Amino acid sequence: MDLRHYVIAHEPYYRAAADEVDLFQAAYADRMPMMLKGPTGSGKTRFVEHLAWKLGKPLITVACHEDMTASDLVGRFLLDAQGTLWHDGPLTLAVRYGAICYLDEIVEARQDTTVVIHPLTDDRRILPLEKKGEVIHAHPDFQLVISYNPGYQSVLKDLKESTKQRFGAIQFDYPPSAIEAEIVAHEAGVDRNLAQQLVGIAERSRNLKGHGLEEGASTRMLIQAGRLVSRGASLQAACRTAIVLPITDDEDIRAALTAAISACL
Amino acid sequence: MASSPLDRKRRLLEALPDQPEFVSTLDLVWRQAQSSFPGARLGEWLEACHGLAESDVGRDCVVSYVRSAPAIASAAGADAALSIARMVSETAARAGDRAAASLAMVASRAARRLANGAAFAEWLRVIQIVVAAAPESVTPLLDRSESLLQELGVQGFEAWVLNGVRQGATDPQKRLAFFTRRDQQTLRTASHEEDEVSLSDVERQLKAFIMALWHMAPPIRALSNGAPDRPRRASFANGIVRLPSSFRGHSRDEASLLYSAAIAHVAAHLQFSRMKFAIGSLKPLQMALISLIEDARIEHLAMRQFPGLGRLWRPFHIAMPSGALTAPALMARLARALIDPGHADDNGWIQKGQEMFFAEEARWEDPGISRSIGGLLGNDLGQMRVQFNARTYSVEPAYRDDNQGLWVFDDAGAPADEQETILEAVRFEREDDAEQPDRERETPEDDADGQEANRAALVEVDSEVGIPVARYPEWDFLIGRERPQWATLVEYEASEGQADAVEDILHRYPVLEQRITKLVRSAKVSRPQRLRRQQEGDRLDLDACIGAAIDQRLGDTPDPRIYARLERRFRDLSVLLLLDVSQSTNDVVPGAGRKVIELEREATALLAHAMAGLGDPFAIHAFCSDTRADVRYYRLKAFDAPYGPAAKRHLAGISGRFSTRMGAALRHAGRELSARMSYRRLLLIISDGEPSDVDVADRRYLVEDARQAVKSMARLGVDVFCVGLDAGGDNYLTRIFGRRNVLQIDRVERLPEKLSMLYFRLLGS
Numbered sequence A: 001m002d003l004r005h006y007v008i009a010h011e012p013y014y015r016a017a018a019d020e021v022d023l024f025q026a027a028y029a030d031r032m033p034m035m036l037k038g039p040t041g042s043g044k045t046r047f048v049e050h051l052a053w054k055l056g057k058p059l060i061t062v063a064c065h066e067d068m069t070a071s072d073l074v075g076r077f078l079l080d081a082q083g084t085l086w087h088d089g090p091l092t093l094a095v096r097y098g099a100i101c102y103l104d105e106i107v108e109a110r111q112d113t114t115v116v117i118h119p120l121t122d123d124r125r126i127l128p129l130e131k132k133g134e135v136i137h138a139h140p141d142f143q144l145v146i147s148y149n150p151g152y153q154s155v156l157k158d159l160k161e162s163t164k165q166r167f168g169a170i171q172f173d174y175p176p177s178a179i180e181a182e183i184v185a186h187e188a189g190v191d192r193n194l195a196q197q198l199v200g201i202a203e204r205s206r207n208l209k210g211h212g213l214e215e216g217a218s219t220r221m222l223i224q225a226g227r228l229v230s231r232g233a234s235l236q237a238a239c240r241t242a243i244v245l246p247i248t249d250d251e252d253i254r255a256a257l258t259a260a261i262s263a264c265l
Numbered sequence B: 001m002a003s004s005p006l007d008r009k010r011r012l013l014e015a016l017p018d019q020p021e022f023v024s025t026l027d028l029v030w031r032q033a034q035s036s037f038p039g040a041r042l043g044e045w046l047e048a049c050h051g052l053a054e055s056d057v058g059r060d061c062v063v064s065y066v067r068s069a070p071a072i073a074s075a076a077g078a079d080a081a082l083s084i085a086r087m088v089s090e091t092a093a094r095a096g097d098r099a100a101a102s103l104a105m106v107a108s109r110a111a112r113r114l115a116n117g118a119a120f121a122e123w124l125r126v127i128q129i130v131v132a133a134a135p136e137s138v139t140p141l142l143d144r145s146e147s148l149l150q151e152l153g154v155q156g157f158e159a160w161v162l163n164g165v166r167q168g169a170t171d172p173q174k175r176l177a178f179f180t181r182r183d184q185q186t187l188r189t190a191s192h193e194e195d196e197v198s199l200s201d202v203e204r205q206l207k208a209f210i211m212a213l214w215h216m217a218p219p220i221r222a223l224s225n226g227a228p229d230r231p232r233r234a235s236f237a238n239g240i241v242r243l244p245s246s247f248r249g250h251s252r253d254e255a256s257l258l259y260s261a262a263i264a265h266v267a268a269h270l271q272f273s274r275m276k277f278a279i280g281s282l283k284p285l286q287m288a289l290i291s292l293i294e295d296a297r298i299e300h301l302a303m304r305q306f307p308g309l310g311r312l313w314r315p316f317h318i319a320m321p322s323g324a325l326t327a328p329a330l331m332a333r334l335a336r337a338l339i340d341p342g343h344a345d346d347n348g349w350i351q352k353g354q355e356m357f358f359a360e361e362a363r364w365e366d367p368g369i370s371r372s373i374g375g376l377l378g379n380d381l382g383q384m385r386v387q388f389n390a391r392t393y394s395v396e397p398a399y400r401d402d403n404q405g406l407w408v409f410d411d412a413g414a415p416a417d418e419q420e421t422i423l424e425a426v427r428f429e430r431e432d433d434a435e436q437p438d439r440e441r442e443t444p445e446d447d448a449d450g451q452e453a454n455r456a457a458l459v460e461v462d463s464e465v466g467i468p469v470a471r472y473p474e475w476d477f478l479i480g481r482e483r484p485q486w487a488t489l490v491e492y493e494a495s496e497g498q499a500d501a502v503e504d505i506l507h508r509y510p511v512l513e514q515r516i517t518k519l520v521r522s523a524k525v526s527r528p529q530r531l532r533r534q535q536e537g538d539r540l541d542l543d544a545c546i547g548a549a550i551d552q553r554l555g556d557t558p559d560p561r562i563y564a565r566l567e568r569r570f571r572d573l574s575v576l577l578l579l580d581v582s583q584s585t586n587d588v589v590p591g592a593g594r595k596v597i598e599l600e601r602e603a604t605a606l607l608a609h610a611m612a613g614l615g616d617p618f619a620i621h622a623f624c625s626d627t628r629a630d631v632r633y634y635r636l637k638a639f640d641a642p643y644g645p646a647a648k649r650h651l652a653g654i655s656g657r658f659s660t661r662m663g664a665a666l667r668h669a670g671r672e673l674s675a676r677m678s679y680r681r682l683l684l685i686i687s688d689g690e691p692s693d694v695d696v697a698d699r700r701y702l703v704e705d706a707r708q709a710v711k712s713m714a715r716l717g718v719d720v721f722c723v724g725l726d727a728g729g730d731n732y733l734t735r736i737f738g739r740r741n742v743l744q745i746d747r748v749e750r751l752p753e754k755l756s757m758l759y760f761r762l763l764g765s
């Protein structure tokens, strides 16, 4: 089996805000499991892609969801004409053949999934496939990366201490405004002034976090607004479509946000 | 010219032999004039009449003025009557003789109707604005003034008229259409209460607006429309923002804009007016001008950051570079010239102000420039001898605040609350205007707030009267038997505090509140759950099937549970939250610097917020005890009562007293809960200490009794769970409730956070 499909051919654009690239490389050198913390749309996925490219390793990404079980990660027996056939799950693929495995929003998955990563994330670096009666020793290139959003989970769905403490962590916050504007300008193909205006607008919405909004507008949202503008939408309409309407259904907050946005323009 | 008024009159009549109508009119009103223009004012008035008669305004205008002025003077004061003389010629020049002729007549009726100098001044000011900005509409407006005043009051009148001027900004035809249309929507929206936007409609939005702009959350209070005749302005002092409870006479959209403009202006003060000015020897006029420059300064600073605010504010500036040279009119023009550098005004004083202000652009950060420029302009204006009456002056335009928050008043030593009322009462002059002190927000239920709070304060602790409602047995572990009818449970009215205090708790824990909201939402939608490995179901469970097939091939007996199904699970739960409010809850929690009872209150407020959100029926009760004859029980919120202002006031009013006879209270709560028709019934008790009472020496006795009470709950089908706040409470609490049903919180300051989370955990189980 080769993981050619999982290798990233072209450099994904990533604008570092601090020393996170160096830190991650150091962590990879040690194959330290990493946890990327931060709000949605703050560049976590892009960051892993960029690093996988930089390190020249394949990247296997799994978006975790509530119904996901350990088998979905590890693999399962399937029935076929001859009998049963084992099918490797994405995690097993990465462990066996040496890829970076990125589990997005791991806490969303059922509790039993976090158990399977325990032996992988300590010194043993093994993945026992109980059903199959096999123990895989991780490929030297294998690294586990998870994303984790402490704010979004309920207490009922937090990571266990024993899981958390196995990881190193990098915090992703919205980058400083000038850098964020640079990112928006690059990704949306708009000029710096407009990008800067969009970042100003995002700051208004971020002020509302915890005061009506669960989360402020993400870099991703700004890029989307910017793209609408570069396709000819007015800035006001773009903000409404890409930011105000998606971000909340609360009429009061929408009105306030709309007023604050128009104050920025 | 020390001649008597009579001489003056005679000379005046002689000077106008060709105006018989003038002469006869003056004779007609002479007696009335003598009594309504006191002392020297009578002479001044004759001067004014003379001036008018010799000017080129139409005869009708003069006669109408002479006839009406004494009535105006007696209703609204000599000054008002005199100023109308100037307005008559101004109006004649700009709007024509017909308008000028009706001006004085309509004014006399308005003066009588409004019967209050300030209100009349307001009316005049509005007319002046129309004369200057919409001369074509003066006559139709005057024709309708009476009925408008009757319908809208002077405030609504102002709002409606200014709205019309604004809407037709540069288009006289449009304005005229506005002022002449009869069946119009505008008037309806101006007069119909139900169409009015009130502060409570927009408050959340306004809060979010300034939170978004400057990340600030000052408390906002409503100003009642107390004095109906005075235009209401926003106000801020000591960090509290007060906004009119409604802007009468504005359409919904208009009023919303006005509110937005007002809150943005006040927020700009809070952001940029960092220091207060000392009054020192400043005169009211200077203070008003310094405030005006300060308004412009902070607005420009705000617009540097948020240029769009200019679009919000500027449309409210409608003063035109013309009109009577009264101080308020000039100041409104100056305000416009300052917010809009492109606005040209030919008045020298205004030009000077505009130049000085924009020359200092580089120093706008410095509030000192407001003081210097405002002081200078105030001096100039003072020397121009224009009229300025601090009592009737109100800041223009309507979105601006009264600027009381900019000044240090001398009553420094007064405690904050008092200070606030002092500030409220003070305007630029210490007036004893009939203005009512501002009340807190009024909802029908809250209306009683003031009285209720007073009553609670007056009631002595021991004069509380309770009603004995039940006798409960107590378990005597020594004899191994119940003592029948031993403890008397007495229900008391819960005392009341300020509901606001409970509201504020939510703001204190924004992150937690947000988390709760989120949990509520996910708990509420009863998500379908996939049940796997079932004996029967509507679909195959793939994993189970595969397992079964494998087993089969291995020759094992397959597990027959190979089905899966989706099921919705609804929650059907009643919760009674029972608070220990004994004396010991007054102890200050070492780490937190707060009392236990405050933390209980906060925790309860947050939990109640969650439960109300979930729609689970719940009650909040509290207890303490003073011997077995008086186990006190308070219903802060009953099951069938909403979690509204009343419940919040009760929660705010809890205080810690007496002892903790837990058993009787548990039995009482349990009995009530067991009567609920719910699938699950949960009694959640928060206690900070061991059961005890002054008439019981043996510490074990009440512990064992409480244990018996909890046991009896199980028979009633009530689950009991205890949150213990006593770090050393492990022993007796687990004895009473059983290990699994106690949560010890060793850091009491975390109670608010823990309690709600516990609740969600209990829900999940």
Ligand SMILES: Nc1ncnc2c1ncn2[C@@H]1O[C@H](COP(=O)(O)OP(=O)(O)OP(=O)(O)O)[C@@H](O)[C@H]1O
Pocket (backbone or CB within 6 Å): A013, A014, A015, A016, A017, A039, A040, A041, A042, A043, A044, A045, A046, A047, A104, A147, A175, A183, A187, A219, A220, A223
């Ligand atoms: N530092 C950055 N450099 C380059 N692009 C960025 C950066 N941060 C954000 N982006 C842009 O924002 C978009 C969203 O980022 P990304 O998908 O990585 O977010 P995320 O943190 O993974 O979000 P989620 O938690 O929702 O998965 C990216 O597609 C990219 O265009």
Ligand SMILES: [Mg+2]
Pocket (backbone or CB within 6 Å): B265, B269, B295, B400, B401, B402, B403
């Ligand atoms: Mg002001």
